[in-house]
Amino acid sequence: MRILLDKFSKSFGSTRIIEDMDLEVGSGEMLALLGPSGCGKSTTLFAVCGIHRPTSGRILFGDRDVTHLPSQERNVGVVFQSYALYPHMTVEENIGFPLMVKRVAAADIKKQVADIAALVHIGDLLGRRPAQLSGGQQQRVALARALIRRPDVLLLDEPLANLDAKLRLDMRSEIRRLQKETGITAILVTHDQVEAMSMCDRIAIMKSGEIVQIATPSDMYKDPRTSFVASFLGNPPISFLKGRAQQGAFVLGENGLRLPLAALSGIADGTALSLGVRPEHFGTAGGVPVEGRVVFAETQGRENLYDVVLPDGSVLRSIQPVRDDVKPGDSVRWNLDSASTFVFAADGQRL
Amino acid sequence: MIAPAAIMIFLFFLMPVVLTAIFAMTNMSTATGISGGAWQVTQGAINRLKADMPDLAGGIAEPRFVIDEEGLAALEALKIKAGFSIELRTSHMGEVFPSRREAERMIKALKDRPSTREVKQISDLFNRSVLNTRFENRDGLMASLNKLGFTLTPAEQETVAAATYTGWVWTTENFKIIGNSPDMAQIFLNTAFYVSVTLLLFNVSYALFLAITTHYMPASTASIFRAIWLLPRITPVVIYVLMWKWLTWDSGFISMFMGQFGYPVKNYLLDSAYNAWFFVILINGFIGASMGMLVFSSAIKAIPQTQFHASEVDGASRWQQVRHVILPQLRWPILFVTCYQTLSLLASFNEILLSTRGGPGRATEVWSLAAYHTALNNYTGNLEYGLGAAMALVLVVVGIVLSLIYLRIFRYDTLISKPLIED
Ligand SMILES: Nc1ncnc2c1ncn2[C@@H]1O[C@H](COP(=O)(O)OP(=O)(O)O)[C@@H](O)[C@H]1O
Ligand SMILES: [Mg+2]
Numbered sequence: 001m002r003i004l005l006d007k008f009s010k011s012f013g014s015t016r017i018i019e020d021m022d023l024e025v026g027s028g029e030m031l032a033l034l035g036p037s038g039c040g041k042s043t044t045l046f047a048v049c050g051i052h053r054p055t056s057g058r059i060l061f062g063d064r065d066v067t068h069l070p071s072q073e074r075n076v077g078v079v080f081q082s083y084a085l086y087p088h089m090t091v092e093e094n095i096g097f098p099l100m101v102k103r104v105a106a107a108d109i110k111k112q113v114a115d116i117a118a119l120v121h122i123g124d125l126l127g128r129r130p131a132q133l134s135g136g137q138q139q140r141v142a143l144a145r146a147l148i149r150r151p152d153v154l155l156l157d158e159p160l161a162n163l164d165a166k167l168r169l170d171m172r173s174e175i176r177r178l179q180k181e182t183g184i185t186a187i188l189v190t191h192d193q194v195e196a197m198s199m200c201d202r203i204a205i206m207k208s209g210e211i212v213q214i215a216t217p218s219d220m221y222k223d224p225r226t227s228f229v230a231s232f233l234g235n236p237p238i239s240f241l242k243g244r245a246q247q248g249a250f251v252l253g254e255n256g257l258r259l260p261l262a263a264l265s266g267i268a269d270g271t272a273l274s275l276g277v278r279p280e281h282f283g284t285a286g287g288v289p290v291e292g293r294v295v296f297a298e299t300q301g302r303e304n305l306y307d308v309v310l311p312d313g314s315v316l317r318s319i320q321p322v323r324d325d326v327k328p329g330d331s332v333r334w335n336l337d338s339a340s341t342f343v344f345a346a347d348g349q350r351l
Numbered sequence: 352m353i354a355p356a357a358i359m360i361f362l363f364f365l366m367p368v369v370l371t372a373i374f375a376m377t378n379m380s381t382a383t384g385i386s387g388g389a390w391q392v393t394q395g396a397i398n399r400l401k402a403d404m405p406d407l408a409g410g411i412a413e414p415r416f417v418i419d420e421e422g423l424a425a426l427e428a429l430k431i432k433a434g435f436s437i438e439l440r441t442s443h444m445g446e447v448f449p450s451r452r453e454a455e456r457m458i459k460a461l462k463d464r465p466s467t468r469e470v471k472q473i474s475d476l477f478n479r480s481v482l483n484t485r486f487e488n489r490d491g492l493m494a495s496l497n498k499l500g501f502t503l504t505p506a507e508q509e510t511v512a513a514a515t516y517t518g519w520v521w522t523t524e525n526f527k528i529i530g531n532s533p534d535m536a537q538i539f540l541n542t543a544f545y546v547s548v549t550l551l552l553f554n555v556s557y558a559l560f561l562a563i564t565t566h567y568m569p570a571s572t573a574s575i576f577r578a579i580w581l582l583p584r585i586t587p588v589v590i591y592v593l594m595w596k597w598l599t600w601d602s603g604f605i606s607m608f609m610g611q612f613g614y615p616v617k618n619y620l621l622d623s624a625y626n627a628w629f630f631v632i633l634i635n636g637f638i639g640a641s642m643g644m645l646v647f648s649s650a651i652k653a654i655p656q657t658q659f660h661a662s663e664v665d666g667a668s669r670w671q672q673v674r675h676v677i678l679p680q681l682r683w684p685i686l687f688v689t690c691y692q693t694l695s696l697l698a699s700f701n702e703i704l705l706s707t708r709g710g711p712g713r714a715t716e717v718w719s720l721a722a723y724h725t726a727l728n729n730y731t732g733n734l735e736y737g738l739g740a741a742m743a744l745v746l747v748v749v750g751i752v753l754s755l756i757y758l759r760i761f762r763y764d765t766l767i768s769k770p771l772i773e774d
Contacts, residue, residue, distance in 0.1 A: 051660045071663040078664045084657035088679040097675070098665040145665070 001062045001152040001185050002027045003048065008057035010043055017043050018209040020057070027062075030179050030186040032196035034232065035206030041189040042081075044206075045155050048187065049076045061152055074153075077146030077184075081158040083138045085130040091117075091141050092126040098149045116144045119178065136167045143175065147182065154179065154186040160195060172199055193233050197221070205229050227344040230276045236305055238276045239317045240344075245271040250343060253312035259288060259338045263351045273351075276342040279305065279319035286337030292316065294330050308332060368747060374740030375526075379519040381734045388518020389485045390492040399514040407501060407511070414480035415499045416454035418443045422477040434463040435473060447500045451478070525741035534713075535721075542718040545631065546696045553636025554692040555685060558643025563673055565644075566651045577644065584641040592705040595634050596620065620707060624714035627707045631715050634702050639695075643688045650684040651677055686761040693757075694750050718746055 003025040010018040017040045025031045033041045046052040048059060050071030058067045066074050077098075085094050093100070095116060096109040104112075117123045120140040130138055139159065146154060159175065160168045176199045179186050190196050196203045197217040204214045205228075213225045217233075224230035230238050243252040245267040249260040252275075259275070267273075282290070283306075295315075296307035299322060306318045306326065318334060326332060343351045379385055392411055400408040418439055426436045438461050448454035451474060458470050465473060479499055486492040489512050496503065496511070503511065513520070529535050561580055565573040583591055598604045599620035606616045620630050654677065662676050700720035703709060709716035709724070716724070726739020 046660070049664050051663060071660075072666045072668065074664070076664055078661065080657045080661060082655065082657050084655065084661035086658060086662075086676060088682075097662070097667070101662075101665060101667040101671045101675070145661075149666070 002060075003153060003185060003187070004058075004060040005044070005048070006058040006060065008044070008047060008059060009055045010040075010047055010052060011055045016209070018047075021209075021211060023204060023211060023214070025185055025187060026201075027185055028183050029202065030176070030188060030200045032200035032203045033187060033189045033206060034193060034196040034203050035191065036232075037191050039206045040209040041191075041206060042157055045078075045157050045187060045189050048153070049078050049155050050074050075149065075151050076153045076155055077149065077151035078155045079139075079142045079146045079157065079159045081161055083130075083142040083162075085138055085141055085145075087130050089129070090126065091122065091128050091130070091133070094130065094141055095126075095144045095148055097145060102149070112148060113144075116148050119147075119181075120144045120174070135162055135164075136171065139163060139171060140174075143178065147178065147184075150182075151184065154182075154184045156186065156188045158190055159188070160190075160192070168195075175199065194235060197233065205232060224276075224342060225350050227274055227276060227342075227348040227350075230342055230344075230350075234278055236279050236317055236319060238278050238342075239315060241275040241277065241310075241314050241316070243273050243275060245269055245273055250275050252310065252314065256312050257288075257290060257310070259336075259341070261338065261341070261343055263343050267351065272346040274344045274346070274348075276344065277316055277336065278340065279317040281337040281340040282308075282316050283318040283320040283334050286335035286340075288336045288338050289333050290316065290336050291331070291333045294326055294328050294332055297326065297328050308334070371740045371743050371747070374736055375744040376521055376523065377519045377737040377740075378522050378524060379736040379740075380738075381732065383517065383519040385519065385736065388516055389487055390489055390512065390515045391483065391485045391517050392481050392492075392515050393483065393517075396515040400511065403510055404507065407503075407507070410449070410501060411481055411496070411499075413449060414451055414478055414482070416448040416451065416474060416477045417479040417498060418446045418477055419479070419498075425476045426473060429472070429476075431469060431472075432463045432465075435461055435465060435469075438462060519737065522737070525738045528738060529741060529745060538713070538716050538718055538721045541714075541716060542697070545628075545635075545715075545717050546693060549632050549635050549639060549696055550689065550692055552632070554639040554643050554696070555689055557636065557640045558688065559647055559678075559681070559685075561640065561644040562647030562651055563677060565648060566677075567669070577648065580641045580644055583637040588638075588701055589705060591638070592634060592702055595630060595706060599630060621711045624711060627711060627715045631703055631707060634706055635696065638702070639692055643692070646684050646688055647681060650681050654680055682761055686757060690754050690757050693753055697746055697750055718742065722746065 003023075005021055005023040008018060008021045008023075009016070021044065023031075023044075033044060035041055043052060047054050050066070050069060050073075054067060058065055060066065061074070086097065089097065092110075092113055096113045099109045099112060113126070114123065117126060120143050122137060122140045122144065125133065125137060125141075130141070133141065139162075143159070146156075156175070160171055163171060172195060175188075188196070188200055200217065202214060202216050203220055204211045205220070206212065207228055213220060213229050215223070220229060221233050224233065227240065231240075241250075241252055241257075243250050243256075245251075245264050246258075246269050248264045248267070249258050250264060250273055251258050264273075290308075290310065292308040292310045294306050295309050296305075298305045302322065303319050304322050304326075306320070308316050308318060310316065316336075345351055394412075397408050397412050400411075423436050423440055426439070427433075435458075443457065446457070448457065454477065455470050455474050458465060458473050479495070481492070481495050481499065484495070486495070492512070492515060493503070493508055561576070565576050568576065586594075596603070599618065600606070601616050601618050603619070605619045610616060619626055621627055658676055659672065662672050667675065698719055700717060700723060703715055703717060703720055704723070707715045709720050722739045722742035725742060726734055726736050728734075
C-alpha cells in the first residue's frame, strides 16, 4: 500500500522538527529514511504510525487519509529500536499480542504465531521471556510481532542498531527477504548508509528535518545533489578540496592543481567551490596527475586506504588494490579521474 | 562493621518482639505490678481457694486467736493485773480458738475477772488472723498458717501459695482468654473487615485507579492531582481527623447540610455502627491510597515509553493497555503495597482512636486498639499488660502468616527467576 506524506509538519511545543515534508513510498517498496541522529527520522516514522499527531499536513495510506486515525486503527507494524517487547510475556504471547487484542480465537493465534515464528526462525524459543533472549533473537521476535497482523505498512526504526556486526549483516538480508516475500510497503529508518544502500529500493536522505534527495541507492551515489549527500554516502567517505572557479576550471590555491570541468562553464571567476573526490577516483586510473605526500596508510585486506596531503595542505583519500611499495612519508604522483568528481557551490549545491 | 547494625537490629527490631512474647506469657497487670510480689490472704485469694479447699478458705477468712509467748509479752507490757498473764501462761499456753467469741469466753472466765473493756483489750493481743497480712515470703505465710492450726500437705501449700501470691506469674491463660472470649472473636472480625475493606477498596484499588488515570493525564495536571492526594498523608493526623470531626459531628457540616432538608441534627460519626465504619474506612483509606498511588505511579513511569507506543500500534485499546501491559508489570509493587499496608492497617489505630475511640460501643474496636485499651489505657484502670502483650503477639503472628501467603499468591519466586541467555 502506498504511503504519502503531504506537507507534513511536526513541532514539539515551539520547536519545529519537520516542516512541509512531501514523501511518497510506492506500494511494495522499501524506502530508507537516512540521516544523522536527531534529524527527525523517528519523528516522521512515529507520525506515520500514529504515535505522534502531525502539527499540519496529511498522511495517506493508499487513498485513505489516516491523519486523524489513532494508531490502533492504522494497521501498521512497527519494529522499535529498543524492540519494545513486553517483558512479562513469553515470546509466544508477545508475537500473538496484536491478534489477542483483536480477540482472535486462541487456537488461531497459536497457529499464526507458529507460522510467523518459523518464518523468522525462532520456532524453538516460543516459551521464553524476552530477558532470556539475545539481542538478535529479540529482534526477530519484534519483527514477528510487527508482521503477524499482516499490516499494510511495516516501519522499522533503526532495527539493527543494537546488534553486533556479524548479526547485523545476517539480519539485513533477512529483513529484506521478509519484506520481499510479504510484498509489504516498508520504511526503514537508519543513520547507517550501508544499511540504507543494501536493503532499500530507494533512499530519502534527511538533514535537519528536510528531505534533501530521494533516489535509488546507485543513482544517489553517482549523482548526489548536495555535498551533504555526497559526504553521507560511501565508505570510506568522499574527500573535499576547497578552491575557486577560473575560466571554466577548478583551481586549488595559488598555482596549484587546475582541473577544467564541464560543470563550471558560465560560473564567474573567483567563485568559491568545493570539489568532491571519491577515494576510488584518485589513485591508479584517471587523467590528471596530482602530487602529494602519503601521511596515512591502512590495509583493509583486499584494498589499501591512503591519505595524501597536497602542497596546499588539503587531503585526498585514495583506495587501491593492495600494494606494498608506498609507505607513509613517501611522495607520490597519482592520477585523478576528473570526470567522476563533483563540484559544489559554497552553499553545498551541486553545480 | 556488621556489629553496630546487628546491635541496632537486636535492640530496636528483635527486642520489642521478644519482650512482647515474654510479657504475653505472664498475667502482669496494674494489680500484680511488674516487679515481684508478696503473699497476702485477700478476699480475692479466699474466693479463689473456695473451689479447691473450702474448709481452709472458710477457716482463714475468720480471725484466729492463739495464746502464745508473743501475746503474753505484749500483755505484760500493758501492766494490767499480773494474774491474767500468769494464769494464761500456766493453764492456756498454746490453745487455739477459731473465733473471737470463743477466745473471749475463755478470757472472761479467768480468775481475776477482767472487765469487758479488758477482755477486748486482751483478746486483741492474741488475734493471729492472717487475713490481709502481707508476707514478704512464702515460708512466712506457711509458718503462720501452721501456727494457726492449719497443717497443709506440700500440694495444698502450693495451691495456697499460688492463690495468695500478689505478683505476676508465668501463664498461658492469656491465650485461652483470647481463644475463648466472644468479645475477642468480635474484635477479630472487626479487624478482618476493617483491614480487608480498606486495603482492597482504597490502599490498592483506589491507589491503582489514581496512578493509572494520572499516568494518562498531561504531566502538569497529573502532578497537581498527585499533590492533592498526598495532603491527607502529610497533614498531621490529629488535624486531619479533627477535620473529619468538624464534618461529621452534631454541629458539623453534614448535620447543617442535612438540616436544610429537615433532618434532625446528629453526630454522623458515632450515631450508628454503619456510619462509624463508613467514616473510619474513608479516613484511613484516603491516607492509605496516597502511598499506593506514589508507588504505582513511579512503577508505571519505569515502564519504557516504547512499550506503550508498541501496544498502541499493536492495536491495544486503553483498557487493554492497562490490563495487559501495565497491571502485569505492577505485580511486585502491588505485592509490596498489599503487604506493607496490611501490616500497617493491622498495627496502627491512631486514626480510629482519634475519631471513634472504637465506638459507638465497641463497634469499631479493632485488634490493635483493643490491645492498647487492654494494656495501656482503659476505664477500669486495671491495665492488663500480659493480656495486651498476648494480643499484640497474635497480631505479629497474623502479620507474618499473611505476608507468607501474599508471597505465595503473587508467586514471588517467578519474580526473581534468573535469565537464561544464549546467542
Ligand atoms: N517528544 C519529543 N519532545 C520534544 N522534542 C522531541 C521529542 N521527540 C523528538 N524530539 C526532538 O526532535 C528531534 C528529532 O528527533 P528524532 O526524530 O528522534 O531524531 P532521529 O532522526 O535521531 O530519529 C530531536 O532534536 C529531538 O530532540
Ligand atoms: Mg531515532
